Amino acid sequence: MNKNVEFNVIVPPGYMPDAATPYPYAIFLHGRGGDRDSLMSAGGLEAYDQTIRAGARPFLIFAPNGQSHYWMNGAKSKVMMADMVTKDLIEFIETNFRVFPNEPCDRALYGISMGGNGALQLGLSNPKLVCTVYSLSPVFRTPAEIWTPNSNSVQPQEDYYSYGVGKDFEARSARHICQKLKKPGSERCLPFKSFRLEIGSTDSFLKDTPDTKKFIEELKKNHPEFEIGIKDCDLKEVCDQKKDCNSHANTYWQCRMPHVMKWLSEQFK
Numbered sequence: 109m110n111k112n113v114e115f116n117v118i119v120p121p122g123y124m125p126d127a128a129t130p131y132p133y134a135i136f137l138h139g140r141g142g143d144r145d146s147l148m149s150a151g152g153l154e155a156y157d158q159t160i161r162a163g164a165r166p167f168l169i170f171a172p173n174g175q176s177h178y179w180m181n182g183a184k185s186k187v188m189m190a191d192m193v194t195k196d197l198i199e200f201i202e203t204n205f206r207v208f209p210n211e212p213c214d215r216a217l218y219g220i221s222m223g224g225n226g227a228l229q230l231g232l233s234n235p236k237l238v239c240t241v242y243s244l245s246p247v248f249r250t251p252a253e254i255w256t257p258n259s260n261s262v263q264p265q266e267d268y269y270s271y272g273v274g275k276d277f278e279a280r281s282a283r284h285i286c287q288k289l290k291k292p293g294s295e296r297c298l299p300f301k302s303f304r305l306e307i308g309s310t311d312s313f314l315k316d317t318p319d320t321k322k323f324i325e326e327l328k329k330n331h332p333e334f335e336i337g338i339k340d341c342d343l344k345e346v347c348d349q350k351k352d353c354n355s356h357a358n359t360y361w362q363c364r365m366p367h368v369m370k371w372l373s374e375q376f377k
Contacts, residue, residue: 136231170197174222241300
């Protein structure tokens with residue numbers, strides 16, 4: 109990136125930098141318009157604290173700033189966001205924090221919205237990097253939806269500078285990367301030991317970006333061993349306060365975050 113990138117780090121109670129026992133860790137990728145504090149606004153800190161204090165396997169969390177670059181090396185912008193995460197950040201973490209070094213199954217990627225896409229896309233692009241990926245409310249686009257100069261698309265212009273078009277798009281699209289990973293005669297593409305994808309039933313992107321629903325349904329069909337698909341808020345007190353508690357919003361993510369933290373901890377076992 110050729111500049112300093114800020115990130116938040118969450119450590120479990122009792123974490124001592126100079127102690128002997130290392131920890132696994134997860135990297136959180138925020139959504140469009142978010143930043144390193146997005147995990148907190150989505151209820152991540154409280155959910156993490158409750159999960160660990162309840163006796164779950166402790167782990168560290170790192171939440172970097174990613175702006176609106178879709179967590180990829182930009183085709184047009186040339187912003188090397190993917191390399192920042194998969195190379196610089198991981199190297200910095202494993203050099204400066206008490207974590208397991210060079211152990212893919214002691215690392216996880218997870219994210220929300222743009223970050224949900226990013227977690228899957230980075231995991232597919234680097235199949236030996238992590239064993240565990242959690243994608244919450246991801247958004248998947250087709251080439252036809254990408255804004256281009258002189259087009260009438262209402263989609264964000266950042267998509268064009270990140271994805272590009274043609275071969276550039278295909279190299280950065282989770283769907284296209286998935287397709288390349290399929291072996292002859294198989295529709296399976298996910299290389300992970302643990303994977304989970306959840307989206308609320310009233311998430312607007314299920315309609316606004318049709319490939320979001322289509323791609324999720326295909327992944328669910330081809331990978332029945334993983335939990336993939338619609339998963340609504342299960343807290344009545346939350347839905348009583350907000351009628352649409354399963355949309356593309358913090359209300360839904362706050363509801364699901366305790367499940368996210370518990371699931372991540374269980375994968376590290």
